[in-house]
Amino acid sequence: MAxxxxxxxxxxxxxxxxxxxxxxMKPADKPIWFDVYEAFPPKKEPLYVKTxxxxxxNKQSNxxxxxxxxxxxxxxxxxxxxxxxxxxxxxxxxxxxxCQRFVLKYSELKSHSELEDSALYEMTAKxxxxxxxxxxxxxxxxxxxxxxxxxxxxxxxxPDQLTCTHEEKQNFQGTHGK
Amino acid sequence: MAFRALTKGLFGLRHSRxxxxxxxxxxxxxxxxSIQSPQPQTDDVKExxxxxxxxxxxxxxxxxxxSLKDLFNARVHLGHKQGCRHRLMEPYLYGCRLDQDIIDLxxxxxxxxxxxxxxxxxxxxxxxxxxxxxxxxFCHLVETTAKECGEYAHTxxxxxxxxxxxxxxxxxxxxLPDLIVFLxxxxxxxxQHVALRDAAKxxxxxxxxxxxxxNPSLVTYPIPGNDDTPVAVELYCRLFKMTINRAxxxxxxxxxxxxxxxxxxxxx
Numbered sequence: 344m345a346x347x348x349x350x351x352x353x354x355x356x357x358x359x360x361x362x363x364x365x366x367x368m369k370p371a372d373k374p375i376w377f378d379v380y381e382a383f384p385p386k387k388e389p390l391y392v393k394t395x396x397x398x399x400x401n402k403q404s405n406x407x408x409x410x411x412x413x414x415x416x417x418x419x420x421x422x423x424x425x426x427x428x429x430x431x432x433x434x435x436x437x438x439x440x441x442c443q444r445f446v447l448k449y450s451e452l453k454s455h456s457e458l459e460d461s462a463l464y465e466m467t468a469k470x471x472x473x474x475x476x477x478x479x480x481x482x483x484x485x486x487x488x489x490x491x492x493x494x495x496x497x498x499x500x501x502p503d504q505l506t507c508t509h510e511e512k513q514n515f516q517g518t519h520g521k
Numbered sequence: 522m523a524f525r526a527l528t529k530g531l532f533g534l535r536h537s538r539x540x541x542x543x544x545x546x547x548x549x550x551x552x553x554x555s556i557q558s559p560q561p562q563t564d565d566v567k568e569x570x571x572x573x574x575x576x577x578x579x580x581x582x583x584x585x586x587x588s589l590k591d592l593f594n595a596r597v598h599l600g601h602k603q604g605c606r607h608r609l610m611e612p613y614l615y616g617c618r619l620d621q622d623i624i625d626l627x628x629x630x631x632x633x634x635x636x637x638x639x640x641x642x643x644x645x646x647x648x649x650x651x652x653x654x655x656x657x658x659f660c661h662l663v664e665t666t667a668k669e670c671g672e673y674a675h676t677x678x679x680x681x682x683x684x685x686x687x688x689x690x691x692x693x694x695x696x697l698p699d700l701i702v703f704l705x706x707x708x709x710x711x712x713q714h715v716a717l718r719d720a721a722k723x724x725x726x727x728x729x730x731x732x733x734x735x736n737p738s739l740v741t742y743p744i745p746g747n748d749d750t751p752v753a754v755e756l757y758c759r760l761f762k763m764t765i766n767r768a769x770x771x772x773x774x775x776x777x778x779x780x781x782x783x784x785x786x787x788x789x
Contacts, residue, residue: 348685350721355741359724375699376726379642382575385635385742391721392609392738406606409616409623436594 345372351391356380413446419464420445425481441476566779570772574645581645581771583637583764587756589626592633595756597746598624600733610733613745622733624745636728636742637764640700644672644768648699651675652761653716655708659754663704666758670765673698675716679708684719703729704757705748706740713739730757 345367347358359377362368420427420442427441439447449467452458458466468478574580592598600606600614600622615625643650652667652674654660660676667674675683680690687695701720706729708714717739720727726741730748737743747753 346724348722350718350739355721355724355726374724375646375648376639376643378571378575379639379646380726380741383578383635383638383642386631387743389721389727389739389741389743392736394608394736404603404606404617405611406614406622407616409618 351393354389356384413450416446416449416464417442423464423480424478428477428479441478444476445471445478570775570779571646573775574642574771579634579638581638581641581764581767583641583767584634586637586760586763587630587633589630591756592626592629592746595747595752596750597629597753597756598626599747599750600624605734607734607736609737610731610735610745613731613737613743614733624733624747629745632742632744633746633760636744637760639726639742640702640728640761641764641768643700644670644765645772647772649673649696650700650702650765651698652702652704653679653714654704655679655714656705656748656754657709658751659704659758662754662758666762670762671769672765679715681715684716684723684725697723698725701725701727702761703727703740704754706731706735707748 345362347362349358352358353361356377359368359374363370363373424441429441431440432438445467448470449463452463452466452470456463456466471478598615600610603617603620603622606614606622610622613625613628615623617623640650650667650670650672652663652672654663654674654676656676663676664674682690684697687697701716703714703717706714706717711734713736717727717729721739727739728742729735729737729740729744730746731737731740731743732746732748735748737745744757746757
């Protein structure tokens with residue numbers, strides 16, 4: 344039976360169509376999928392695309408970074424309170440973490456009052472405290488920066504040194520979504 | 522003759538199906554059925570059966586099988602990290618959240634609908650469908666899926682000439698698959714699966730789940746989506762199984778309706 348093994352020239356459909364047009368492939372040999380492809384073609388033609396061996400040094404990516412307005416609040420929360428008192432329960436799809444409750448309470452208070460950010464944060468913390476969630480203040484920047492310095496030089500990870508820095512925490516939280 | 526998968530012993534040769542098709546072509550009905558259909562009329566009826574589904578955009582109603590919420594719950598939108606991203610997958614990405622690529626589920630919905638519709642039509646026309654996946658985690662699942670819908674699977678090491686050298690590796694006149702479905706387009710060393718290129722060489726259309734680190738250019742009907750999470754792969758397997766079974770049931774129904782099956786005493 345006639346065929347064309349040039350996968351880099353045109354698409355599967357174009358090759359078979361041209362083989363039939365030219366008479367090399369008889370109508371009786373028409374593949375099953377031909378009519379179906381003709382009736383329902385794909386959104387993009389499956390042409391072979393040559394991969395560029397030499398890429399630009401500064402690749403401009405067209406994929407936008409996803410950030411929400413609440414991320415600012417989340418960043419403040421993690422900076423000041425660390426991971427939060429409760430761990431994430433990933434098995435429950437309706438789970439609301441401590442950080443998320445903080446964000447929800449913050450947006451609620453923001454819609455009601457006209458205070459500025461820092462005061463609003465304090466208010467939110469107090470509101471959550473009244474609801475029964477205790478937020479433990481973690482060590483602030485100067486101390487943790489020194490700790491980070493120590494970490495980068497000594498690559499040992501003993502259990503009591505696991506109170507990691509803000510950046511590492513951010514990255515750790517980022518992988519929780521899977 | 523049917524195309525034999527390398528998973529020995531799991532799936533037998535499918536002579537019967539090929540033979541049935543041949544019989545209806547020749548019109549050699551043994552018993553004196555109520556329909557004494559001469560050959561041109563049988564061919565006409567067969568033409569009608571084959572052409573009718575092509576007229577409606579979603580004849581098998583595959584869009585009912587899944588929703589955007591189902592895809593989200595199955596974590597289909599989660600891609601790999603930014604560094605693993607393939608240049609050609611950028612149009613299918615919604616964005617990048619803290620360095621993890623998020624696949625655009627609106628596009629996935631459209632692509633999945635097209636792919637399932639195509640698969641359904643191929644199954645309706647009695648095409649041979651081969652499921653390929655080189656992920657050891659899902660090898661058993663893919664094989665059971667193929668078994669349950671009466672199709673074929675190949676989840677082991679792909680020898681070089683399976684498609685391109687089939688006449689020698691199997692026997693002359695082997696029937697090659699009419700559609701290859703990839704549950705993951707990569708092989709164990711994160712390179713593109715050889716079957717993708719070979720299918721393009723042998724003019725076989727492909728349907729494949731492409732993750733953010735895959736090359737979607739050679740896949741005829743790509744489905745941008747997560748191919749690593751078990752929930753997502755189970756969803757794909759379930760969807761493919763349901764479409765293929767639906768399409769085959771529809772075909773049997775149509776044939777019964779038009780009286781092409783002699784054994785049953787049904788009138789046209």
